[in-house]
Amino acid sequence: MSENNMKNQQPRRMGPPGPMGRGFEKPKDFKGTFSKLLRYLRPYRLKLIIVMLFAIGSTVFTIRAPKILGKATTKIFEGLVSKISGASDGGIDFQYILNIILILIGLYVISAIFSFIQGIIVTGVSQKVSYNLRREISEKTNRLPLKYFDSVSHGDVLSRVTNDVDTVSQTLNQSMSQIITSATTLVGVLIMMLSISWQMTIAAILILPISMVLVMGIVKRSQKYFKTQQESLGRVNGHIEEVYSGHNIMKAFNAEKEAVEKFRKINGELYNSAWKAQFLSGMMMPIMMFIGNIGYVAVSILGGWYAIKKTIEVGDILSFIQYIRSFTQPIAQVAQISNVLQSTVAAAERVFEFLDEDEEPKESETPVKLEEVEGRVTFENVKFGYNEDKIIINDFSADIKPGQKVAIVGPTGAGKTTIVKLLMRFYDLNEGRIFVDGHDINDFTREDLRDNFGMVLQDTWLFSGTIMENIRYGRLDATDEEVIEAAKSAHAHRFIHTLPDGYNMIINEEANNISQGQKQLLTIARAILSNPKILILDEATSSVDTRTEILIQRAMENLMKGRTAFIIAHRLSTIRDADLILVMKDGDIVEQGSHEELLSKNGFYAELYNSQFAA
Structure with missing residues (x-):
């Protein structure tokens, strides 16, 4: 048996959990990793420029709408006032209102089309980047020396291929246009608010620090509960996996009661921490709405005062209130995106670390x-x-x-x-x-x-597929007859015929629908089919019964004739x-x-x- 020296794995730094309760991982080199990620986006820079233009266009059209709607409100108000005052030419100008409605419909339609086009482009770019990353990882895997896989768990490698690449893909897909839209909205709305009234804009902005202080206080208090929640969730998952994988052993020792009691305990810990974490995080939106409503009251009073003094129009007050809603939203989005970017760059960093690993010496x-x-x-x-x-x-x-x-x-x-x-x-x-x-x-x-070389190892490896496909793995161009002949030489043909569907029986993912001895016979049949010049048998009979061992020995004697064979054995x-x-x-x-x-x-x-x- 080989002695593999495992490298000490350095723990990665984890940032505080976000409002949704999921901890994010902090990158070690944000700037360097972000630059590498931008290099992957460079071939698509023209598409990204188009996305920026369409995102800005969509946002501009959306921002313009409240100001136009305010003019319609002003027109209706003026018409009602003149009607009440008994003016001869009083009344609401419905044609003007209709024109406003048509303009608004046109703006919203154009904005929706722009958003749709940018969504298609961003999705295509993000999926192409994911495709390229996965392809590079797959190719890199075949070039890495075995010592790398001896020092890193298989789960960690799989996590980089699946979870980390998915994290990068989702962020590119969701956050790329959102960053542009939020920045454009923030600047655009601020300009529109200033164009209506700089005094009301200052009043609205002064409300923001209050809400931010309160939100940060809640986030700080909820962080410890989110951390406890994640730890308890990990213990719950670990306990369930442990009990499920050892279900037979647990039953054999009548340990069901202990398993249930242990689950109740850690599930209770999860309940307590999750309840507190979700309660505190759930308070943020009501608090922001409360502070926002105070802002609306202040703006409404100030706006009413300016409207009486005829400094601004009535419709501008309605437009301003809508702009306040649009102003606070992108601030929250930018704060959320900053956390997502941290997690994304950390995921990309893990992918790039894998791609930068030392490869096998050149041929x-x-x-x-x-x-x-x-x-x-x-x-x-x-x-x-x-x-x-x-x-x-x-x-x-x-x-x-x-x-x-x-x-x-x-x-x-x-x-x-x-x-x-x-x-x-x-x-x-x-x-x-x-x-x-x-x-x-x-x-x-x-x-x-x-x-x-032909190898038969003590750890049998079979993939999810038919028995025929598993044996043919030794030589992919082999005919069915050659596969069957190899199975006969390995003394596997007889037991295969006793199985449901015979050679066409599907071996499941865990390969637990056939015995260990049968697995070993199939791997030997695979080696026989490959017709190697040199054989390596590593504990080939270590996990089979005596009768099967005799069958394997007979098959090996025939196979080893005229071939150099290395046999590693404890027996x-x-x-x-x-x-x-x-x-x-x-x-x-x-x-x-x-x-x-x-x-x-x-x-x-x-x-x-x-x-x-x-x-």
């Missing part, structure tokens, strides 16, 4: 390509460690002749599986060289090198007929020879062998 410019592989493998003074300060293979040398069956044995952590990973260039050596048919493995392309009884047994201890070969030779030496191998049969 040889003049690679070796063998017409026919004989299968001679030579290890020459190999030295390797997953970290340079901890070498696990000190000085490994061996010469394996074509067609030999070589067993590698030793205690856990001796470096058995690591030898195989080095042979296939999953990792590069610290020192020494490995040769295949006299050629350094670094002189091959990785694809050509690995094309000559020493399965490798007694190996041509060469390499005994490893602490990264070195301490003994080598046939089974009988090693037993006669009465050394470390004999100790291992006898310990398995001591009972």
Whole structure:
């Protein structure tokens, strides 16, 4: 078994949760990451300019509408006043009102069309950026060395491909035009308010600091409850996942009551923190409305006074009140977007960190390509460690002749599986060289090198699909007949026919609708189908019953004829007929020879062998 040294993961800085209760992650380098993100948008700059123009146009038309509506209100007011006063030419000018209505309809229609067009363009740009990011991540994954995946959890990599890219995509889609619209609205509305009355504008603006102070106070108090809510939610999710995954064990030990009690406790903690957090955050809107209503009262009184003095028209008061509503909205939006941008740049930073990871060394410019592989493998003074300060293979040398069956044995952590990973260039050596048919493995392309190997690992891997498709994974152009023949050689054909739908049975995502032994037989059939020149069997029979083990051994005997085979095994009884047994201890070969030779030496191998049969 290999010894993988895990890097210490640095905790990422988390900012306070927003009003919706979701914590956001602070980027380490906001400016640098934002610049990289802009580079991804650069090819679409013409489209983005069009979006800006349409966003500004849509906002301008919307802003202009209240002022025009105010003129209609003024006209109606003047008509009513003249009618009441008994003027001969008094009355409401309905034609003027109709013209105003038509103008407003035209403005709103144009604004809606502009918004629709900018929405289509922004959606296209954001999805294209997401597509490019995912494509680059997929290509990058294939170029990364295995040591990266040994130091980072698979869930973290998947999170970058899915959650982080989705976060960037959604922000680009929703916030890009919203930023432009909010900024334009803020400036435009302020100008329109000043054009009506600068005194009323100052009165309206003075209300804002009051509401902001109150809102910030609530946010500060609610932050600790949102944090507790997220922690409790994590514990609830973890408990449910733990109980669900170990449901059978929980039932077997009659632990249902304890599981329910534990859930009630953490669910109660979640309820208490969530109630307080949501209550406090729910107070913000009523407070802002209350302060806003005070502003409306102040503006109405001031506006009425100016209207009596005939400084402004009655319709302008209505327009001004509408502008106040439009003025406070973009301020709230900008505050919200600033939090979203923090989260987005943090997500983009994680994606770019992944894309900037060191890749595998470049291939040889003049690679070796063998017409026919004989299968001679030579290890020459190999030295390797997953970290340079901890070498696990000190000085490994061996010469394996074509067609030999070589067993590698030793205690856990001796470096058995690591030898195989080095042979296939999953990792590069610290020192020494490995040769295949006299050629350094670094002189091959990785694809050509690995094309000559067939692997059957102790951890079976099957994907969601039919049994036929899973076996054909060994050679994608194989016919159905060749797949069936490989299954017969692996002694899998018989059990496949007993399954519903036979070769067309769908293996589910967890592959738990077939037994562990059956999974192993399918992976062996896959290796047989690939027709490799060199075989690697890593604990291939470690998780099967005795009868299945006998079937696998028979299949392997046929497969290994004429091929070089490396067998890594803990069950020493399965490798007694190996041509060469390499005994490893602490990264070195301490003994080598046939089974009988090693037993006669009465050394470390004999100790291992006898310990398995001591009972």
